[in-house]
Amino acid sequence: MLAQQIVNGFTLGSTYALIAIGYTLVLGVLKKLNLAHGELFMAGAFTGIGAASLGAPLLVSLLAGFVAAGLIAVAIERTCFYPLRHANFLSPMLSTIAFGLFLQGLATQIFGSDPSRFPVSGASFQIQFATLSISAIHIVILATAFGLMIGIDLLVNRTRWGIAVRAASDDAETAAQQGMSVSALTMTTFLVSGALAGAAGVLTTLVYSQVNPFIGIRQGLIGMVAMVIGGLGNLRGAMIGGLAIGLIETMNDAYFTAGYRDFVIFFIFFVFLVFRPQGLFPVRQER
Amino acid sequence: MKITRRTAVVGGLSTTLIGSGRLLLHADSAVAQKVEGAEIKIGVVVPVTGPAADVGKREAIGAQAAVDVINAKGGADGRPLKLYFADEGSNPQEAISAVRKVAGDDNVLVIVGPHYSSTAEATFPLGNRLKIVQVAVASSKPGVAKANRPYAFRNTLTEDKIADAVVKAAQGRYGLKRVAIISDTKDAVARSLGMAVLPAALQANNIEIVTGKDPVTFQTGDAQFTAQVTRLKSLTPDAIALGAVGPDALNIILESRKQGMSQPFLGTAPLMEGNLPERGGKAVDGTLAGSIWDVVLNDAGSIAFKDAYAVRAKTMYPGAFTQVPDYYPANAYDAVFMIRDAIVQGGVQNRPDTLELDRDRIKDYFSKMRDFRGIASRGFNEDGDGIKDVIVMEAKNGHWQPIIAA
Amino acid sequence: MNVYIEGVLALMGINILVALSTFAILSADRLSLGTAGFMAVGAYLSSYLTVQLGWGVYVAVLTAGLAASAVGFLVGLPLLRLEGIYFVMGTLAFGEVVRTFFLNFEPTGGAYGMRGMYGTSLGMIYLFVAGFLALFILHSRSRAGLAMDAVRDDDQAASSIGIDVVALRLFSFAWGGFIAGIAGALFAHYVLYIESSNFSFLTSANAILFVLLGGSQSVWGAVLGAMLFTLLPEWLRFLSDWRMTVFGAALVALMALRPEGLLTRESLMLMRHRLRGKP
Numbered sequence: 024m025l026a027q028q029i030v031n032g033f034t035l036g037s038t039y040a041l042i043a044i045g046y047t048l049v050l051g052v053l054k055k056l057n058l059a060h061g062e063l064f065m066a067g068a069f070t071g072i073g074a075a076s077l078g079a080p081l082l083v084s085l086l087a088g089f090v091a092a093g094l095i096a097v098a099i100e101r102t103c104f105y106p107l108r109h110a111n112f113l114s115p116m117l118s119t120i121a122f123g124l125f126l127q128g129l130a131t132q133i134f135g136s137d138p139s140r141f142p143v144s145g146a147s148f149q150i151q152f153a154t155l156s157i158s159a160i161h162i163v164i165l166a167t168a169f170g171l172m173i174g175i176d177l178l179v180n181r182t183r184w185g186i187a188v189r190a191a192s193d194d195a196e197t198a199a200q201q202g203m204s205v206s207a208l209t210m211t212t213f214l215v216s217g218a219l220a221g222a223a224g225v226l227t228t229l230v231y232s233q234v235n236p237f238i239g240i241r242q243g244l245i246g247m248v249a250m251v252i253g254g255l256g257n258l259r260g261a262m263i264g265g266l267a268i269g270l271i272e273t274m275n276d277a278y279f280t281a282g283y284r285d286f287v288i289f290f291i292f293f294v295f296l297v298f299r300p301q302g303l304f305p306v307r308q309e310r
Numbered sequence: 311m312k313i314t315r316r317t318a319v320v321g322g323l324s325t326t327l328i329g330s331g332r333l334l335l336h337a338d339s340a341v342a343q344k345v346e347g348a349e350i351k352i353g354v355v356v357p358v359t360g361p362a363a364d365v366g367k368r369e370a371i372g373a374q375a376a377v378d379v380i381n382a383k384g385g386a387d388g389r390p391l392k393l394y395f396a397d398e399g400s401n402p403q404e405a406i407s408a409v410r411k412v413a414g415d416d417n418v419l420v421i422v423g424p425h426y427s428s429t430a431e432a433t434f435p436l437g438n439r440l441k442i443v444q445v446a447v448a449s450s451k452p453g454v455a456k457a458n459r460p461y462a463f464r465n466t467l468t469e470d471k472i473a474d475a476v477v478k479a480a481q482g483r484y485g486l487k488r489v490a491i492i493s494d495t496k497d498a499v500a501r502s503l504g505m506a507v508l509p510a511a512l513q514a515n516n517i518e519i520v521t522g523k524d525p526v527t528f529q530t531g532d533a534q535f536t537a538q539v540t541r542l543k544s545l546t547p548d549a550i551a552l553g554a555v556g557p558d559a560l561n562i563i564l565e566s567r568k569q570g571m572s573q574p575f576l577g578t579a580p581l582m583e584g585n586l587p588e589r590g591g592k593a594v595d596g597t598l599a600g601s602i603w604d605v606v607l608n609d610a611g612s613i614a615f616k617d618a619y620a621v622r623a624k625t626m627y628p629g630a631f632t633q634v635p636d637y638y639p640a641n642a643y644d645a646v647f648m649i650r651d652a653i654v655q656g657g658v659q660n661r662p663d664t665l666e667l668d669r670d671r672i673k674d675y676f677s678k679m680r681d682f683r684g685i686a687s688r689g690f691n692e693d694g695d696g697i698k699d700v701i702v703m704e705a706k707n708g709h710w711q712p713i714i715a716a
Numbered sequence: 717m718n719v720y721i722e723g724v725l726a727l728m729g730i731n732i733l734v735a736l737s738t739f740a741i742l743s744a745d746r747l748s749l750g751t752a753g754f755m756a757v758g759a760y761l762s763s764y765l766t767v768q769l770g771w772g773v774y775v776a777v778l779t780a781g782l783a784a785s786a787v788g789f790l791v792g793l794p795l796l797r798l799e800g801i802y803f804v805m806g807t808l809a810f811g812e813v814v815r816t817f818f819l820n821f822e823p824t825g826g827a828y829g830m831r832g833m834y835g836t837s838l839g840m841i842y843l844f845v846a847g848f849l850a851l852f853i854l855h856s857r858s859r860a861g862l863a864m865d866a867v868r869d870d871d872q873a874a875s876s877i878g879i880d881v882v883a884l885r886l887f888s889f890a891w892g893g894f895i896a897g898i899a900g901a902l903f904a905h906y907v908l909y910i911e912s913s914n915f916s917f918l919t920s921a922n923a924i925l926f927v928l929l930g931g932s933q934s935v936w937g938a939v940l941g942a943m944l945f946t947l948l949p950e951w952l953r954f955l956s957d958w959r960m961t962v963f964g965a966a967l968v969a970l971m972a973l974r975p976e977g978l979l980t981r982e983s984l985m986l987m988r989h990r991l992r993g994k995p
Contacts, residue, residue, distance in 0.1 A: 024544045031536035056801060058921075106972035113747050113804065117928055118971040120921045125964030128359065132961060135631035136363035136400075137584055138531065138557035158568055227533055233561050235531055237361055242533075244812070244917065251805060276537040281527035282495035282827065286816035293809040297794040300802045358957040367957065397959065402909060407723055407950070414719025431831050432909035439835070440719060457831075496819070498911075501827050627957065 026155055028277045029270065034161045036269020037168035038227045042246035043253065043261035044175055045219035050255065053188075053212055056116045059099055059123035060220055061243020065236060067092035067221020068228040069130055072139050084141075085225050092221020093214040095126070100213040105206075123239065130236035138233040160230045167226060171219060172262050178215070179258060188212050220246075241285075248292045254302030263303065345387040345653060347660040352377075352649060353394050353412030355423030355433070356447070356642075358627070360400025361531075362425055365583065365638050367627040369447050370395060372639025373422050374626055375618035376646035386653040389660065391646070398424050402432035409433045413442050417665060419658065420445070420672045422645050425638075427451035428498050434458035441666065443673045445648070447641040450579065451499050452507070455694030463676050463690055465641045465648070467698040469503055472578040472600040473511035475700040477551075479713060480576045480598050481515055486548045488518045491525035492538060492562060493553035500530065500580055504553015507578070512551065520545050530558060539565045552577035556584030560594065567593045574598070582636065587705040597705040602698040603637040603686035604710050611685035615643050637686060641696075644684035652676060722838060726906050728946040729841035733899035735926035735942040736848050737892040742932055743864050744888035746796070750807030751923040753814035754784040754893040755900030756915035760824045762901035763910065767832040773840070777901040784897020785890045792889035796882060811920050819912040829911030836905035844898055852935045864888070896923075929970060931979030940979050 042064055049057050071088030079087065103118035179185035188208050223242075228234045245268060253264025268288060275284045295302065354373050357366035373393060381390045394416040396408035405424045412418045420443045424433050427449040434454065437444045438461045446455075446464040455462045480486060489512055493504020504525050512519055526538045539562065542550060550566070552559045552575055559581050566573075574596045581599040590597075605616065619635045626632075649672065652658070656675035658668045679689035680697065688697040703710040734751060741748045762780035765771040771779075795806040824830050855861045864884065866874040875881045904910045922945065930941020948966070952959045 024540055027540050028537055031540060035534060035536070050801075056804075102968055102972055107975045110975035111928070111932065112800070113924075114928055114971065114975055116804075117921060117924055118968050120918075121925070121964045121967035121971065123964070125961055125968065128958070128961030128964055131359065131363050132957065135629065136361050137365070137631060140589065156569065230534070233531075233533065233557055235361065235557075238531060238533065240917070244808075247805065248809075273537040276528065277541050280495060280524070281529050281532075281538075282820045283816070284529065286813060286820065289809050289812040289816060293806065293813055296798065296802055296806040296809055300798060359960045363957065395956070397953065397956065399960075401913070402911070403727075403907060403914065404949075406907060407720075407727065410720040410723035411950075411953075414721070414723075428829055428909070428911055431829060432907055435831070435908045451828075496827060498828055 024277070028273050030155055030157055030161075031277075032270035032273035033266055034157070034165060034230075034269070035273055036266035037165050038223050038265075039245055039249050039269050040262045040265025041168050041171060041219050041223035041226070042242055043249035043265040044172060044258055045216040045223075046243075046246045046250045047253075047256060047258055047261040048175070048179070048212055048216040048219070050250065053209060055104055056113075057096075057099060057103075057119050057213075057216070058116055058243065059103075059119040059126065059239075060216070060246060061239030061241065062123040062126040063092045063096055063099075063217045063220035063239070064224035064227075064242045064246075065130060065234060065239035066095050066126060066224070067217075068224035068234040068238075069134055069139065069236075070221070071225040071228065072134070072141055072234070075141050085222075085229075088221045088225035089218045090221075092224065093218035096213040096217025096220070097210050099217075100210055104209070123243075127236045127239070134236065136236060138235040140233050141229055158230075164226050164230055167222070171222060172258070175215070175219070176258055184208075184211065245288065248288055251292065251300070252295050252302055254304040254306060255300075256306040257302065257304050260302055260304035260306075345389050345658060345660050347389060349390050349392040350386055350653060350658075350660050351392055351394055351416060351418040352646065353396065353409075353416065353418035353421040353423070354642075355396050355398050355405060355408045355412060355421055355444075357400040357425050358395075358397045362400040364631045365448070365636075366398070366400070366425055367629075367632045368635060368639045369423075369425065369642040371619060371622050371626050371632060372615075372635060372642035373646050375615065375622040375639070376643040378622060379614065379618050380646070380650050386650045391650070393422075394418050398429060398433075400426070400429075402429045405429045405433050406436055409436055409440075409444070413437075413440050417662075418442075419653070419660070419665070419668055420649055422447060422642055422649070425449070426498070427454050430454055430462070430464070434462040437461045442669050443676060445645045445676075447645055448638050449499075451502050453693075459694060460677065461673055463694045465645045465687055465690075465696045467579075467602050467696050467700065469499070469507045469578050470510065472602075472700050473503070473507045474514065475702050476576055476578055476598050476600040477508075477511040477515050477517070479600075479702040480549060480574070481517065483598070483713075484549055484574055486517050488520045488546075488548050489551050490521045490542055490545050490547035490549075491519060491551045491553060492521075492542060493525040493527055494530050494555070494558065495527045497530040497555060500554050500558075502553075503578060503580065504551075508551045508553055520547050525553065528554075528558065528562075530555065532558065532561075535562050535565045536569075538562070539569050539571070542566065543569055543571050547573060549574045549576060551575075552581060555580040556582060556586050559597075560584060560586050560590050563590060563594050563597065579637070582703065582710060585634075587708050587710055590705070591708060594705045595707070598702060598713075599705075599710070600700050600702045601637050602696075602700065603640040604701065604703060604712065605634055605636060606710060606712065607685075607701075609685070611683075612640075615640060615685050619643070640686045644682075644687040647684060648676070648679065648682055648687065648689075651682065652679075724946065724950060726836075726838055726841055728943055729838070729845050730899050730903050730906065731926060731942040731946050732845050732939050733841075733848065733895055733902070734923045735930070735938040736852065736935065737896035737899065738923045738927045739852075739932070739935055739938040740895060741888050741892035742927060744885045746885055746889065747804055747924065748807040748889070748892065749804055749917070749920045749924065750791075750809075750811040750814075751892075751896050752915040752917065752919040753807075753811035754788060754896035755903065755919065756814045756818055756912070757784040757787055758897030758900030759904035759910050759915070760818055760830065761897075763830050763833045763904045764824055766834065766905070767830070773834070773836060773905060777836075777898055777905070780901040781894045781898040784900070785894035788890040788893025789886065792886045792893075796885050796889065808917065808920070811915070811917060815912050815915050815917075818915070825911070827911070829909055830904075831909040833905045833908055833910075835908065836902050841902050841906070844902065848895060849935065849939070856935070925967065928977055929967070931977030931983075933977070933981045934979060934984055936984065937977055937979035941977070944978075 067088035070091035249264035253260030398405035494500035931937025
């Protein structure tokens with residue numbers, strides 16, 4: 024059973040990694056903490072479900088989830104961060120909590136408080152490797168997640184946009200030299216971050232089957248933990264942090280008891296913050 | 311004190327007067343007092359926001375549907391009923407505020423609600439302090455009403471009775487010897503099902519629990535169950551007992567089919583939330599659960615309820631998730647009729663100056679209610695919990711279908 | 717008094733205490749998202765002391781508060797070394813560790829929660845509120861208060877003139893823990909039943925929102941924020957199932973339109989001047 028549980032852990036972890044990467048983009052790069060990030064996961068999932076229930080084909084629903092979450096992220100930036108840019112640096116964070124409440128209420132009114140699922144129950148076939156079985160959809164998730172991670176990595180490290188975004192948090196001039204305003208850069212970063220969370224939401228719901236309006240609370244917190252353990256501001260670290268948390272959670276549920284799951288995760292979080300706040304893979308300062 | 315003749319006469323006279331006064335009072339309540347007032351106020355404290363919003367809305371509609379039917383026939387002794395709603399927000403703190411509002415501000419006679427057991431554990435003691443009856447319509451964790459006599463009532467059947475009926479039915483159908491249990495660790499009812507009620511029912515029926523004292527565990531609303539199902543599979547049970555609410559159960563069953571398991575599943579009333587057969591299709595066929603009412607029932611009372619509910623659901627909280635009634639609104643519907651009976655036959659006067667007295671009259675009437683004819687209710691037992699019949703159901707062809715009316 | 721109004725006032729008093737706790741920590745320029753953790757310690761301990769051991773309410777509440785402040789001291793020691801956002805996340809982690817601990821801790825009920833606490837009274841709650849407020853007002857006029865202001869305005873300058881910044885912060889954190897512990901204990905005895913989900917991350921977030929909305933620059937801002945926050949969901953009851961949605965949106969708008977909160981130092985000074993009759 025152990026090997027199977029490890030596979031389970033990695034698959035779960037890859038969805039956490041996607042959330043963590045989105046979080047890292049905004050926090051590590053823009054130095055802003057969006058506590059409604061989990062709600063973006065939820066909004067992406069619900070938009071996908073909504074599109075699918077209106078008859079849209081699967082790929083369109085996925086894209087709808089992506090895009091909706093990205094746009095809502097921009098809305099969060101405009102209403103919670105931009106107006107509070109001169110205030111206490113933690114005020115915007117609390118405004119995002121309120122925005123999260125608003126999204127939860129809205130989702131409850133539109134979709135109901137009971138868990139929702141995709142209308143298509145993916146009849147997935149299992150692939151067997153010796154005693155291990157992994158469903159085809161799990162492979163799709165792993166592949167999509169890794170693909171997105173590599174894509175974001177390239178985006179942030181190799182493109183003009185990426186350089187400008189990374190510079191914008193320290194140095195508005197360099198950003199301006201790249202030809203983009205800080206405002207536009209901030210909004211696009213949020214857009215990408217939201218899209219990633221939305222993708223995680225849609226993929227998770229597709230495979231694991233249920234989502235409810237209040238699921239974002241935990242998903243967001245887990246994303247934060249993964250991000251910190253991996254190393255704030257470090258995309259690869261976030262990825263590894265996500266996989267690690269997925270593994271820890273799966274092992275806990277398999278061999279211990281689910282009741283203690285979050286206790287274990289948050290205790291590890293606390294320990295890391297106290298003894299190694301820079302995470303497993305600290306960001307090297309480039310000067 | 312020296313007993314003089316004067317004392318004796320005065321003593322005797324006053325005793326007679328007091329005695330006959332008490333007799334008069336008794337006579338008052340024995341004869342159905344004329345109900346007065348422009349309307350009779352009933353409070354409804356159910357969740358319309360938060361995680362239980364969907365089911366709370368259905369409960370509200372169920373209660374209102376009952377009022378519609380009663381008022382169409384002239385109300386209670388000629389006076390119309392009026393519902394005063396307050397959202398309990400799916401959490402105890404808001405529920406307390408809501409109870410205080412309807413009891414202290416709206417001055418209602420009695421309260422239908424709250425929903426969750428954990429909420430009831432907070433509002434029941436308050437109800438005792440305020441001396442107002444609450445009739446919970448969903449709480450089913452054993453012992454909650456018992457610990458809060460005399461004003462706490464629950465028009466629900468506690469899970470232990472349903473579990474026993476379901477386990478017996480499952481044993482008869484599948485010949486079970488070894489059963490694994492998977493249990494929620496967060497939701498209080500699902501958890502007590504998985505950790506206490508189901509194990510007791512299985513043991514009472516001589517079935518071996520392969521998970522021993524440590525069932526496989528998860529938390530309400532979990533996004534995935536791969537780890538848990540992998541462990542269940544490794545235990546090779548004959549069947550799996552679910553200490554879970556419907557949506558989680560659905561995911562557990564689907565995941566287990568994905569991992570190649572074909573064993574049947576069983577659970578109790580919480581399993582019947584969330585449209586398990588409709589959403590699970592063939593994968594969930596053969597799953598057994600139990601409840602006290604289901605929408606497939608077609609006796610006269612149930613039909614009247616369903617009709618009234620359908621009308622009301624068009625204008626009150628309209629939406630896809632409130633259209634189909636389940637046993638929660640049925641409980642709420644019955645509760646309102648029970649209240650109507652209590653008003654008419656319990657001597658409620660419904661005057662502002664008799665509010666406290668009237669609230670107690672409801673309490674007294676409910677304490678003795680054993681023969682009510684509701685669509686899913688027959689009254690309350692000595693613990694304040696509902697007396698109901700269990701209907702064991704099976705998921706088949708996309709619907710729940712009754713197999714035995716116990 | 718109308719039972720409903722009494723209930724709202726009781727909750728308001730508890731919320732004011734929670735806001736004061738946040739304000740205490742904020743005064744030392746640290747923002748804690750772990751208020752719920754302290755409340756939980758206070759709530760569960762005082763409930764256990766009264767229900768299981770038969771202690772008197774006042775003693776139990778004070779003891780619970782002391783326990784919470786001790787926890788604050790122990791947790792603050794490692795956490796206060798951290799910078800801004802790490803500190804915030806550390807307190808969040810602390811709050812969640814406490815919540816999940818009580819979710820599983822059987823002696824205080826675990827997932828089934830804890831019940832049986834006999835009630836506290838409106839008078840008792842407001843006795844604590846008045847007491848703490850008095851302490852805050854006295855403190856702000858004392859030398860210690862000025863030291864805190866110095867630390868908040870510029871901690872490097874403050875330490876250069878001999879103020880032990882770390883000690884001050886640790887003290888504020890423990891003090892905030894004490895107040896939050898008392899708030900939690902009073903809450904438990906008012907609500908008569910508690911479970912771990914009462915002490916969630918959202919509870920801590922609300923605690924901060926009271927202060928930020930009301931105005932973080934003075935203790936009266938914290939009080940005002942707590943009062944408004946308690947009343948707003950009640951005023952919005954007429955919105956029925958749209959209540960929470962509107963509430964969230966309203967908060968976002970409020971924060972965007974008035975980021976410094978409702979009661980700023982300037983507006984307070986203006987009011988003082990007007991009250992004293994100055995032009």
